Amino acid sequence: MKEELSILLQAKYPLIYLVTHEEDRAEKQIVAIAQRESQTRPVYVWSVVYGFNEYGQPRSRTNASTISPEAALQWVVNRKEPGIFVFKDLHPFMTSASPSVVRWLREAIASFRNENKSIVLMAPVQEVPAELEKDVVSVDFDLPNMEEIGQVLNQQLQKNGNFGGLPAVAQEKLVKAALGLTRDEAEKVFRKAYATRGCLTEAEVDVVLSEKRWLVKRNGVLEFVETDETIEGVGGLGELKTWLHQRSNAFTERARDYGLPQPKGMLILGVPGCGKSLIAKTTSRLWGLPLLRLDMGRVYDGSTVGKSEANLRNALKTAESVSPAILFIDEMDKAFSSGSGDSDGGTSNRIFGSFLTWMQEKKSPVFVMATANRVERLPSEFLRKGRFDEIFFVDLPTPQERSDIFRIHLQKRKRDIERFDLEQLAKVSDGFSGAEIEQALVAAMYDAFAQDREFTQLDIIAATRATMPLSKTMSEQVTALRDWARQRARPAAASVAEYQRLEF
Ligand SMILES: Nc1ncnc2c1ncn2[C@@H]1O[C@H](COP(=O)(O)OP(=O)(O)OP(=O)(O)O)[C@@H](O)[C@H]1O
Ligand SMILES: [Mg+2]
Structure with a gap:
């Protein structure tokens, strides 16, 4: 949490493990926290490619002698001035293959006792060697909140030439749909939605939502x-x-x-x-x-x-x-x-x-x-x-509902409903569930298809005759369930509600 990170830094915690995919955002956040401190600390950022560089300084100012992790840590230990030292992706070096890195880290935090220094290990995964477990506090860096995602959305809207913004509800739905994504991902998905549909409105919420799939996939359950x-x-x-x-x-x-x-x-x-x-x-x-x-x-x-x-x-x-x-x-x-x-x-x-x-x-x-x-x-x-x-x-569908279900499934299969007498179909399918109605329809279609012709009302009627609905084969269970539920739950069907009101 940003809050938590801020508290830890202000409390001068020596070693913080920050788990995030968003290096840019996290660095900016750390700098913002450092600047709010009563005694502002400079922020140095290290990577194995460039070594240490003070945040915001041009690349030419990079300290090339700090490329090796050991040298970088030694440099941190030897400095007299306060500072926040951010290591990007140090975790591959904190293994038994390079024991001196872990040892240097421990030396460093021991030497920080009376110094105003903190090390932040920034990485997308949390891998803490056993030697450091007691010394390190881990923090998950918060994903962007609604306000930040809102900014990303507005930038995208402006790029699309929409300077007036969206209606409040549409804006909120799009922003909420993108919650849980990183800033870059949110930007990408807004761009993608616009590219796919040529606009960015409430209707594009599903494009944004589908992007969250991978987040959930990693979970497994x-x-x-x-x-x-x-x-x-x-x-x-x-x-x-x-x-x-x-x-x-x-x-x-x-x-x-x-x-x-x-x-x-x-x-x-x-x-x-x-x-x-x-x-x-x-x-x-x-x-x-x-x-x-x-x-x-x-x-x-x-x-x-x-x-x-x-x-x-x-x-x-x-x-x-x-x-x-x-x-x-x-x-x-x-x-x-x-x-x-x-x-x-x-x-x-x-x-x-x-x-x-x-x-x-x-x-x-x-x-x-x-x-x-x-x-x-x-x-x-x-x-x-x-x-x-x-x-x-x-409950089991009423005659009106059965006729509705027949209509829906016929339309789904692109058939002209004028060719069918829905009322009659509702009558012959007494006791059928929605799933059984669909199955009867599909069975009728198979029959006709095998004979190389279009199916008709009669095929459906024949298929319903050949079906024994669950409400008959398991009539005791179904009756028990209906009796039980009618007492305790609200009927989902309008007509049943009406019917019950009339009964009392
Ligand atoms: N009211 C309905 N309107 C349209 N189609 C329906 C209806 N009820 C059932 N169906 C069809 O039957 C299929 C199976 O229904 P569904 O899986 O939702 O039943 P369920 O109540 O969850 O059953 P179960 O208790 O066995 O899980 C649906 O995918 C749909 O095609
Ligand atoms: Mg079900």
């Missing part, structure tokens, strides 16, 4: 989900869609100023194949936030004690670093099922506990979107009021 699905491609679920639409600007400053709390998360329960995962994916586009899937299977790691917890912590930290973001936990019942705690030495209970604590305390704009269908397996703590902003229940 989180996966960056990219999707072309839009909310229009989801049939029915009117209540749920309205809820999501209402919150599309919920992570903006405007919403904070208005006095709204940051949405925490939602849980979607429901019958298999009715669009739970689908709607979660489309929310990413709707809100302009990246969708990060937390793969609980990859969190669990029995190789060493505490490894699973560390994996989860890491994943959540990564999610926070690219936030605002949606953290997608699909089929959460499989990961956090109650009762499985004893079989694995309590690991899953501990994981569940850490996750709940994190959800409770998180301040960063990470929206948790979880889905489940075996509700009876979920620990009851999850369902307690206030944990999630809302718990929705996605």
Whole structure:
């Protein structure tokens, strides 16, 4: 953290390890801190190519005799004047292959006792030899904040000839989409978005977001989900869609100023194949936030004690670093099922506990979107009021919703819907889930394709006849789930909500 770096330097810490990819920004920051000190210290920067040079001085002033790391450290020790000495990429020399470098570092910090000197080891990776572990403090250099990214965006807009700037909401969405990137990366991605689309507006948020993929990839437990699905491609679920639409600007400053709390998360329960995962994916586009899937299977790691917890912590930290973001936990019942705690030495209970604590305390704009269908397996703590902003229940589609789903999937396959009687299709697919409707349609298409002709209404009807929907084959489970969820969760479909209101 910048703050932390500033405190350490002001406290005259002798040896600081600064982990960053952004040398320029970090050097500027160090100089700014040095100048704020009551007794301003000059900053010297070393690299194995040039040796030491005072920051801001022309290259011709470089001290070529300090190219070797040992000579450079000796030079630092011998100087009488105060200073901050930044070593760029010294880590390859701090190995047993060159033991004198580590020894020189230890001599140097011992000699600093009463001197106003600090060494900053700057590198993109943290590699501290055991000999130095006790002497070094490590700091992660903060990525650019909204203000800095905003400057980068404005520069790019001006280069594109847009001097008036963007509407506030568009500006904020683009800036937030680039949070988590370095300054150079942000600049590159804004340039790329402009080059791809010929403009830089709110619509280019997805180009910016896709650039964050690699950040998340390095993590291993989180996966960056990219999707072309839009909310229009989801049939029915009117209540749920309205809820999501209402919150599309919920992570903006405007919403904070208005006095709204940051949405925490939602849980979607429901019958298999009715669009739970689908709607979660489309929310990413709707809100302009990246969708990060937390793969609980990859969190669990029995190789060493505490490894699973560390994996989860890491994943959540990564999610926070690219936030605002949606953290997608699909089929959460499989990961956090109650009762499985004893079989694995309590690991899953501990994981569940850490996750709940994190959800409770998180301040960063990470929206948790979880889905489940075996509700009876979920620990009851999850369902307690206030944990999630809302718990929705996605039921089997109503006739109107089924007709909608047929229309969507026919259109997706570029068919003229005028050729089909959607009402009749809705009727013959009673008890079908969205996924089963899609499967029946695809089956009809295969049949016709094999006969080298276009498929028709009759093919679809035949395919639905040949399908036994889950709601029939597993009718007891589905009924139990519906009964359970109707009591405790809000119906996702508008018509169901209406219907229930009429019932009471
Ligand atoms: N309401 C819907 N509108 C349009 N398509 C749907 C709908 N519901 C399901 N589908 C189709 O079925 C596919 C599978 O649905 P999805 O994976 O979202 O179901 P799910 O509720 O997550 O099921 P599961 O509980 O088995 O995970 C979707 O990708 C989509 O093509
Ligand atoms: Mg699913």
